[in-house]
Amino acid sequence: MVVSRDAKKRLLLGIALMLLILFLFGEPVHKTKLGLRIYTEKEILPVFIIIVCDDNKHSQTGSFSRQMNQVTVLLKSAACLTNETLRFLVVTNSDDVFEQIKSIPSAWPNKYKSRVELESRSVWYPPDREDMRGLLRPCSSARLFLPETLWDIDAAVLVDTDTLFLRPPEELLREIYKFNASQAAGLAQTSVGYHHRRIPFPKPRGVNTGVMVMNMTRLRALPAGWTGTTLKAFDDHKGKLTATATNDIINIALGQNIEIYYELDCIWNYGPGACFKGSNACPNAELTGVYLLHGTSAAFVNSRNVKFRAVFEAWLHFQLGSPLTELLDDVKRRIQADTSAKTRCNRLSSLELMFTKSLEKLCGK
Incomplete structure (x- = not known):
């Protein structure tokens, strides 16, 4: 059978149109205003991030022992209250630190061991920005670069090690389903407040960065990326940063890009x-x-x-x-x-x- 040139064109146009419709409206992904794909609700797996580093100076002191106790309670509360398997990414600069954390569930009943999966990820800082390592506690500033550090993760929650759950942890990650088409980072307002500071911040009081619900894909897609955005905030306001510089930088980055901010409930x-x-x-x-x-x-x-x-x-x-x-x-x-x-x-x-x-x-x- 001979197919005319016009018929071939119509066939190719129809195939292209079908592919476009599948891309725009097909499952399991859909388009957002930022032109990014995000997974449908049931396909987001519970991923949590903690940052724990060894700077030698603190590893043999009471402060490091205290942090290990806090990590124990954080993981224990998560395993006790969850109904799912939780993936914890431990961002660290030390294999020894990760081995200590990995040993925490070893004494738990098997039912609870299986609820927490631990995975080590290396701390990453942009080239020539080693000066930012010393902001606040060891490696605390690594949170400024997480979307690029964890390039393969689409959605996750960062929790400080001095936190514990009183509800199933997966419910926190599901706050991401409440984001509108532009929002990329959910943080609760701080109670202390930035209103007296001469830096940008999400109104009315600024945010606490100890808990961050993140659409990592959207953060990476910012014009300068999340890393470029936080670096600019640091460089432009270096002289105005306090002892909690990491908090300040994230407040500035969100204050200057307020459309990506989602207010997480203070509970x-x-x-x-x-x-x-x-x-x-x-x-x-x-x-x-x-x-x-x-x-x-x-x-x-x-x-x-x-x-x-x-x-x-x-x-x-x-x-x-x-x-x-x-x-x-x-x-x-x-x-x-x-x-x-x-x-x-x-x-x-x-x-x-x-x-x-x-x-x-x-x-x-």
Whole structure:
């Protein structure tokens, strides 16, 4: 059969049109305003990132031991409360550090071991920017370059090691489904505030960078990439940065690209700053309970924030496989037992309710 030239053209045009329709509307991916593909809801796997580094100076001190205890509680709370298998990427500069972290689940019951997958990833800094390694704690500034460091990851949540879960962790990652077509980074507002600073920041108070829900694909697709964006923020405002320079840089980057910012509910990043004035700065925490507790400024171990420390120590001593009600009862007992510190946070009567309400729901109470 002889096919005319016009018929061939129509056939090729039809095939091209079908391919275009599949690309634009087909599953499992779809287009966004930024022209990027993102996975459909059920295809985003729970990926979490922690950054833990050894700088020799701190590895043999109490501060490193404290951090290992915090990592233990973070992983334990995640494994206890999740209904899925969670992938934790450990961004580090040391094989020894990763081996220590990898050994944490070894004593857990098999049921919980299988819920956490640990994978080591190397810290990366842009060439000729080694000067940024020393910002804040060892390797803390590595968060400024995560989308390029973890180039194969589409969506993930960064959590500081001084955090612990009071709700299933996968629910935090699913905040990404609430992003509009431009948003790429979800962070909670800080309670302390940047309003007195002469730098850009997401209004009204700026953000806390200890918990970051990230669409990594969109961050990489920014005109300068996420790394280029954060480097520019650093270079342009170097003289205005404080001791928490990493936080400052991310606030500047988001403040200058406000369309990519998604405001994460403060229940997913509740720290001492939310109650230090003697009142609760996160109203939803009283309605739902706190979902993620953040022990900033050593709140999990110091003698001032005893109610934060009570929750942390209850998790530290909790044996996986025991009834969750035992954990709940221990949290309440520890909170009520220590009334020595008279800080404004500790005098806040609703704090115990906020720290236990989510666990009570999970216990069916």
